[in-house]
Amino acid sequence: MARKFLISRIALAVALSSGVAVTVAPAPAVAQKKAKAGAFSNEFAAAAADLDKTVAEASSNPAVKAASDKAAAAQDAAAKQAAAAEVDAALGGADAKLAAAMAVASTPMDKIKLGELTRNIGVLKADPAQQHKGLVMMLESGAAQPDSLGQLQWLAGVTAYQSGDYQAAVKYLKPAYDAGYRDQQGMIDRVLADAYKRTNNSGAALQMAQQEIERAKAAGTTPSDAALRTALQAAYDAKQMAPAVDLSAQLVQYHPGPQSWSTAFQVTRALARLDAQENLDLMRLMDRTNSLASKGDYIGYIQDADPRRLPGETLRVIDKGIAAGKITAADVREARSMAQGRVSADRSSLASYEKDARASSNFATINGAADALLSYEQPAKAEELYKLALPKAGPAEKDRVLTRLGIAQADQGKFSEAERTFAQVSGNRTPVAKLWTAYVKSKTSPSAAAAPTSAAAPSS
Template identity: 80%
Template sequence: MARTFLISRIALAVALSGGLATAVAPLPAAAAPKQAKAGSFSKEFAAAAAELDKAVSEASGNPTVKAASDRAAAAQDQAAKSAAAAEVDAALGGADAKLAAIAAVATTPMDKIKLGEITRNVGVLKGDVAQQHKGLVMMLDSGAAQPDSLGQLQWLAGVTAYQSGDYAGAVKYLKPAYDSGYRDQQGMIDRVLADAYKRTNNTGAALQMAQQEIEKAKAAGTTPSDAALRTALQAAYDAKQAGPAIDLSAELVRFHPGPQSWNTAFQVTRALTTLGAQENLDLMRLMARTGAMSSKSDYLSYIQDADPRRLPGETLKIIDQGVSSGKLTSGDVAEARGMAQGRLSADRASLASYEKDARAPSANFARINGAADALLSYDQPAKAEELYKLALPKAGAEKDRVLTRLGIAQADQGKYAEAQRTFAQVGGARAPVAKLWTAYVASKANPAAATAGTAPTAAAAPAS
């Protein structure tokens, strides 16, 4: 019976993000962009700002300010954060009141960019994201920033808008930074911008942005980044676009193979497709081969679809792996183990006769295919390949199933080019499964290409 595999939006968001589920981290005052060198301060501003500017610049060496700032950073609730921020303000001699007085006499572009810098740095010391954002916007609006610092300023303004929940404001500042080619050291700008697009109900822009980044990398002969692929995949998933999402899943695991990427690809495929037991069995076989079996339900699904009465040897192998990994207990699989062990000796002893009968000129499809399935399940891919090839002309409606398992047998022997050609012929309900197998053999055939180019980066998790 066909079944749909569902996944929570929270779990998928974490998977797509590479496993990092925290918000964008606050940036230290040391990350402040460079000021303009041209222009000058007004006399009134220079006199008014000197004391606070000195106090802020020396804050790291002031035990009172530093202790209050550390408490503000560590505070877990708003009341504690506000209390610590008030301590920082007091330790700086009344920073907010002084900022208001300084703002009243800021007239030149240099006055305004310096006012913005001090405002932002006071916000950092207080752990006040809104104040940091206010200062950064002042710096941008001053007209005095150096051209080569605009991207960084826009990035910081966009991040603080995002942290404050102003996602439209985040897009306002992040998009020009991204379009100008600015990339932050943490490699998060594309992911944060894409999520801001999503939170403003503009998933199409997020998908387009990531696809452009992917195509640009391909045209340059480099590997699309992990971040760009995950961003595009998240957008396609959110839009319930099964075809693009599965294609992007395949690209993710091809270019950035690893258990985490594979687990993401499997979750997306199972969430957006309806797979029968036999289709899911071949997907689970790929999960096992890629080390992506990560939960009790993964192992139980594999055991159920393999069926201890039909494929006892393969079932026992998965049972043992699940128990050894700690994902299963002996009690979870006692019944399945008993059935498999009861069938194992007779089934294994019959392999030779199964194969002999399957090679007889009069053998029908069911006999040939059954023997091939048995041989594949007992890790005899070369013999299985021969029988699947014999079964193929007689397969009829089962052609896609035979082709899938022929490709698996070839992949298990390291015949990656042949396996790719075989999987390319698979259609129908098995096409999504075949695409992931194709990505697997492609990464095996050319592992250097899969790991070349842009390195994967961590980023903030998309919204659930």
């Protein structure tokens, strides 16, 4: 699968561009107070007061704003460096003033104000590394109020992430996340999970997201789309098929929609080793969820259905793919010709297939007729024959019969019965049955559906 970034860089940029609100007294208000615990030192107040005022007024300074906008728009290192120098000049030599203030900072209040100034100048320069440095200074000052720690840790983590220091990102994001801090954009779990991934610790990301999912279930609420996708991404990265399929099923159950189904199918086909008949029943679910989205999807379905075996279903899929503009007549000329040459005789023989099956004790005869009826969208008759075939099925055929019995029941709206049938499927067809189960559950529990999803499929 093509690489798709888990975290929106635009959303991160928004998080990084705003000032940080921390419960501390501003330097100018106490600049003349005698140094003591909880106050600024006289030396620091003298060194930092002018810079603090300049930074506080930056938003109304046209020269600073123009230079800052240029820094935000810069695309290469040279342009960023030049724009940062313009910001520094527009602030009246901020770097030199910061250095002077740093040299005399001694009290906790000095250090948190110095960190605040460093961070906010970094915002003006669009420099995540400088922002991170300032935020760490604030955290280490000992002067931040407890109700500000989560925000500071989040911002320190996300600036480390933006700077490519993923170990540091985990260092600051994890305590914020564990303490219950959640940013307004709802990104902390995704940023932390991706930082785990980039430090080769997908297991931690999976555990984190699974815990959030279980907390939601225990509270009687729907697990969030973000938590499910974060966990699914981690399971996919770790190539853990069983949890990945379970999470795919939960994603489509709780958040049904084309994008969720597309993600679930991508993951299942990538991790499960399905043969043609197993994949056919997965493609049938893609068809029923309107998830056939590409030329490859339609061609794969046509090949698995096989115009020699299921000409009616093959023609239906061909017509649907052409109508959707996903395939052309030229793409399927041979398959269409083969199916058209067989479909009339095949369809006219359905009644005799069914009659022979009901009179037979032979598994292949009964099951073959059931398959034909299912392919011609006669699920009620197919269900009856699959039930006759099931006791005669050997170990190799039982799971296939159960899968298609469940499909026939689902096609009739017998969702509870279908769910019970799919629960009996084992072996290599388990991933297919789990997604069909999620489909029928989404039909019987519409309250589980949430808002439409927008996140990308797991990236490789």
